[in-house]
Amino acid sequence: AQRVTQPEKLLSVFKGAPVELKCNYSYSGSPELFWYVQYSRQRLQLLLRHISRESIKGFTADLNKGETSFHLKKPFAQEEDSAMYYCALSGQGDDKIIFGKGTRLHILP
Amino acid sequence: EPEVTQTPSHQVTQMGQEVILRCVPISNHLYFYWYRQILGQKVEFLVSFYNNEISEKSEIFDDQFSVERPDGSNFTLKIRSTKLEDSAMYFCASSETGQGNYEQYFGPGTRLTVT
Numbered sequence: 001a002q003r004v005t006q007p008e009k010l011l012s013v014f015k016g017a018p019v020e021l022k023c024n025y026s027y028s029g030s031p032e033l034f035w036y037v038q039y040s041r042q043r044l045q046l047l048l049r050h051i052s053r054e055s056i057k058g059f060t061a062d063l064n065k066g067e068t069s070f071h072l073k074k075p076f077a078q079e080e081d082s083a084m085y086y087c088a089l090s091g092q093g094d095d096k097i098i099f100g101k102g103t104r105l106h107i108l109p
Numbered sequence: 110e111p112e113v114t115q116t117p118s119h120q121v122t123q124m125g126q127e128v129i130l131r132c133v134p135i136s137n138h139l140y141f142y143w144y145r146q147i148l149g150q151k152v153e154f155l156v157s158f159y160n161n162e163i164s165e166k167s168e169i170f171d172d173q174f175s176v177e178r179p180d181g182s183n184f185t186l187k188i189r190s191t192k193l194e195d196s197a198m199y200f201c202a203s204s205e206t207g208q209g210n211y212e213q214y215f216g217p218g219t220r221l222t223v224t
Contacts, residue, residue: 043112044152044200044215086152095140095157095165095207102151 002027004087004100012106013077021072021103023061023087031089033063033070034097038084047072047085057081082107111135113216115201121222122191130186130219132201138214140207141184143176145169145197146218152200158184159207191223 003026013019025031035047048056050063050070061072070087087100114133122128134141143155156166158176175187184203188195198220202213 043217046212046214049212095142095159096154096167097144097213098154099152 002031002089002091002098004089004098006085006087006100006103008103009101010104010106012108014108015079016076019072019074019077019081019105021085021087021105023070023072023100025068025070025087025089027068027089027091029092031091033061034088034090035059035061035070035072036086036088036099038086038102040083044086077105077107079107079109081105113201113203113214115199115216115219117219118217119220119222121224124193124223125190128188128191128221130188130199130201130221132184132186132203132216133182134184134201134203135214136182138203138205140164140204140211140213141176141178142202142204142213143186144200144202144215146200147194147197155186157207164207188221191221193223196221196223 005024007022033050036044037047038044048054059074061070063070084102084104086102088097090097116131141158144152146152154167156170156176157164173189177185198218200218201216204211204213
């Protein structure tokens with residue numbers, strides 16, 4: 001079964017501290033993995049995807065096929081990082097994106 | 110920067126009524142999608158649409174649902190006879206291509222409340 005698991009509903013981190021949002025997935029082939037972000041009162045938007053291997057707003061995510069994980073990391077949290085973060089996957093040949101339940105990241109001053 | 114737009118932002122309807130949710134995808138995009146998010150739950154895929162036909166749909170997308178691209182700009186989701194459990198946030202999305210290396214751009218959503 002295709003599934004994305006984000007174990008934390010809420011993560012509170014002090015400004016300047018490192019951030020790690022966990023994501024594990026279940027998929028039998030080679031999926032494409034994404035992180036989407038939704039800032040307060042804004043639309044869902046793509047933050048990054050594993051295939052592009054970019055760093056966006058200081059965030060990175062490494063696909064670990066052995067652990068079936070795609071954790072999102074940032075070395076130093078900023079207040080503007082407070083948002084809802086969704087890990088997601090798309091299977092080979094699929095149109096649909098499968099989302100995790102999301103983690104609310106709250107950056108404390 | 111072009112954006113996906115959705116109307117209305119909030120729709121309240123009575124159980125059993127038909128509703129049509131409207132979306133205007135980004136103009137050069139060819140693939141269109143509907144997702145929904147019931148309060149407190151995950152965003153779920155409903156349907157994808159390409160070349161004037163459904164290309165993929167989920168188990169949620171039963172006979173009560175239909176999609177249409179009535180003209181060159183709008184993409185609609187119709188729920189024929191709404192149920193209480195259809196209350197959710199409905200998101201439209203579009204992408205230049207489907208399957209593989211693409212980005213889906215999401216609209217702001219329509220909150221549907223069925224009473």
